[in-house]
Amino acid sequence: MKGVLSLALAALLSVGQAATLPSQAVLSGTCCPGAVWSPDSRGLLFLDGPPARAATGIYQVGAGGGAVTRRFSSVAFFSPLLRWAVRPGAGDTTTLERLSDSRRFTLPTRGADVTWNRTETRLAFARSDTTGNFDRRLTRVYVADVFGAPRQVATLYGGSVSGWVNDQTLLLSGKAQPGARDRELFTLDVRSGARRSLGQALSFRGVSLSLDGAWVVYYVAFDSQARNGLWLRPTAGGAARKLDAFGSYRWRDAGRLLLIPLRPDGSPHQLREYRVKEATWRTLGDLGDQVRQGDWSVSPDGQRMAYLSARDGNLRVLKLP
Template sequence: MRRVLGLALATLLSAAQAATLPSQAVLSGTCCPGAVWSPDSRSLLFLDGPPARAATGIYQVGVGGGAVTRRFSSVAFFSPLLRWAVRPGTGDATTLERLADGRRFTLPTRGADVTWNRTETRLAYTRSDTTGNFDRRLTRVYVADVFGPPRQVAALYGGGVSGWVNDQTLLLSGKAQPGERDRELFTLNVRSGARRSLGRALSFRGVSLSPDGAWVVYYVAFDSKARNGLWLRPTNGGAPRRLDAFGSYRWRDAGRLLLIPLRPDGSPHEVREYRVQGASWRTLGDLGDQVRQGDWSVSPDGGRLAYLSARDGNLRVLNLP
């Protein structure tokens, strides 16, 4: 009897997990693709302007909907913690402004955004040749402390910066020589110069570091059977794992990866969760809808998911189980 009850309970739990996840429209009218979360997970920020708004700027709306207010009156690349505004100029120089006090410094990024470490005290950027096939373009990687001068730490072809593993270590991909077939995914200690190779492939797609920098997930396609697929591997050089899945993915937190599998038949998108510890999948539920053009994101606290509805173009928010 106990075994029968246990199986029945497991069946009920599985059904509950696969149920449609209730969501709420917080913005309507197809105005706002590319919305991003505020650092405190309480609101979503988006770019808008006339005719919907009186002036162009960065606006915000709460996770429960309601009033829309203007957060920033100017348009810039804002850092993830909203501590910095990165404002490209007309030439090589880009101005970085600390929003707390308005203090500024410049870097020659040629109008590109920068990649911040988690504390936003250090950054990285690249400068690439502007002509020729991307696979053969030389890219130079620079790092700088805030208010400090830049320093070149690497040169590679057909690649760039994927993120900061920690305050001293970058995750990079690219080729050592322009004529090579394969790219290398590797970590680089910007102080000591120490490198650790994490893999080689024709190309690394969707490279994404876990919030703590301990894991990296990426996809390989159009390569050999042994290399193709969705991969998860520790950045300390441990053995990789091939995940039996295909779709769009985001980190929920340091130990959980969310994935929305491809549904070419037009059926509602499911949300699946992979737990790094235990190497197990579970289905959280479906959206009763599809995500438009891969436009979805997870709140920094891991509690909510926002997506652009393919059905009506509204920005919707749901609570994750």
């Protein structure tokens, strides 16, 4: 009986009284929303300038805090591996610069960023009409190898590029006709043109591919009861899983999804982890704080999490269990 009571108490504590995860402020003064991790997971990059810094630029601070240094003197869209700077220009033209040798080429992205494959040797971008209801706007999707000419691979209405499943397969969402009610989430082989439908809904929100491209997570709202909710689906085809949760989520690695459940009562945010292979949840702990405006990220190595504190506006880092 004593063992049963101990297990019951442990289960109660894991759900209702999760231990607080210790965190450290690495930046203070509410300066730095939208900080992102460096590719090596050793630091965080953020945009800042006067009066806090002498000049506007992209700055970096270590994952454990310490000195702040300027990483880039110019502002641009930087690729995830920090190999490229994407610099919008006047009109349609955007210049892409390889940082290792300053070699450049241009694409007609109309000032938008591009979506890189994992090796940053190929990219995709979308060009949408600039007037009219978004649900009916024509969007053309293009792909290009670096230093190569763009090639159109798809036409959508009210659509977008969600990412690269692998080096030759895009994940897209959109409508086939402007008057259609539903959007389709599908993969597209950019070489053969083969498509695989993953689902239909009024809208797909928060679409996010796992790090290996094998899974996609998204949520559906304001649709039918059968469609609404948080969903996990294999990109190679197969049944979707409806996850019994709602909140803000990020991939920790190829097989683990982190989620911060919605807490409208203002209590500290909890951090939960879903293991895809086992189809199980566990609570990692609470933050002793709330995340401000969904501003949090996971380091590329899956070992740390950074978040903007709702309590004091500081950028904080914690080690993940």
